[in-house]
Amino acid sequence: MNDFVTVSDMVVRPLYDGPLPTTLDKIPVEAHRAEAEALIEKAGAATLVMNVYAFLVSGPDGTFLVDAGAGPLKGADLGRLPQQLARFGVTPADIDAVFMTHLHTDHFGGLIGANGPAFPNADIIVYRREAEFWLDTPESDLPARARRGLDVLRDCMAQYSGRVRYVGEEEVRPGIRAIPAHGHSHGHVCWRIGAGSNALLAWGDLIHIAAIHLPAPHIAFEYDLYPEQALESRLRILDQVGESGMLVAGAHLPSPGIGRIVRAGDAFAFEPANTAVATPGDHSGE
Numbered sequence: 001m002n003d004f005v006t007v008s009d010m011v012v013r014p015l016y017d018g019p020l021p022t023t024l025d026k027i028p029v030e031a032h033r034a035e036a037e038a039l040i041e042k043a044g045a046a047t048l049v050m051n052v053y054a055f056l057v058s059g060p061d062g063t064f065l066v067d068a069g070a071g072p073l074k075g076a077d078l079g080r081l082p083q084q085l086a087r088f089g090v091t092p093a094d095i096d097a098v099f100m101t102h103l104h105t106d107h108f109g110g111l112i113g114a115n116g117p118a119f120p121n122a123d124i125i126v127y128r129r130e131a132e133f134w135l136d137t138p139e140s141d142l143p144a145r146a147r148r149g150l151d152v153l154r155d156c157m158a159q160y161s162g163r164v165r166y167v168g169e170e171e172v173r174p175g176i177r178a179i180p181a182h183g184h185s186h187g188h189v190c191w192r193i194g195a196g197s198n199a200l201l202a203w204g205d206l207i208h209i210a211a212i213h214l215p216a217p218h219i220a221f222e223y224d225l226y227p228e229q230a231l232e233s234r235l236r237i238l239d240q241v242g243e244s245g246m247l248v249a250g251a252h253l254p255s256p257g258i259g260r261i262v263r264a265g266d267a268f269a270f271e272p273a274n275t276a277v278a279t280p281g282d283h284s285g286e
């Protein structure tokens with residue numbers, strides 16, 4: 001398996017943070033649950049274990065992460081990010097910026113170090129709408145579910161005081177900009193990395209269980225804060241990447257976390273990057 005893809009002048013590598021099992025109880029709509037059960041039966045029960053990935057982006061303008069994995073917040077099976085970085089000869093001090101898709105535990109936990117910030121030289125880049133929701137809204141004004149673990153998030157971000165950057169849709173670093181895809185969280189975004197058609201979309205939590213949400217994107221999952229908006233974002237982005245054939249990198253995609261999305265009618269499927277990268281000219285319809 002290739003452990004990297006190249007987009008424009010940047011190299012993107014998946015960093016496997018660990019497994020995160022889930023259950024079908026997390027599907028709020030009864031009818032959807034039966035549909036999902038059939039899909040999981042077909043795909044195999046193991047597909048209910050979500051991978052957690054962060055991504056390493058290395059280029060002429062710096063060394064970056066997209067998300068940071070769960071760190072210490074989701075149990076001992078996760079938090080492998082530092083070892084994964086070491087595999088590529090990268091130390092935490094080398095990271096110049098961390099681009100956050102959103103501020104849920106399995107994405108920001110890895111920012112927490114044993115004695116202060118895990119990435120002592122990094123700016124933490126957060127889409128403004130997401131940052132203001134989690135970091136600046138009085139706790140009593142947040143929905144109850146968003147208050148869980150809020151102190152941990154705010155303490156973590158306070159350790160990066162002065163280096164948490166609120167951004168919009170401008171180019172934040174050369175070739176890197178946010179594409180709004182709200183709904184999973186208040187200001188969830190995808191990060192577009194690269195120029196023109198030579199780009200990759202790091203889409204965060206656009207989908208959770210590939211075996212369910214690619215063939216049946218309409219199936220809601222409890223993790224989405226605003227299910228209808230999440231569905232609208234999911235369909236919009238899936239349409240775009242299915243049409244353009246651009247690479248995607250997903251926090252919870254099957255191994256290796258990077259690949260392409262192929263469309264079949266209303267359904268989508270994931271084509272892992274090892275094939276996609278090995279034969280870049282062989283994809284009809286791209």
Ligand SMILES: [Zn+2]
Nearest residue numbers: 104106205251
């Ligand atoms: Zn997640």
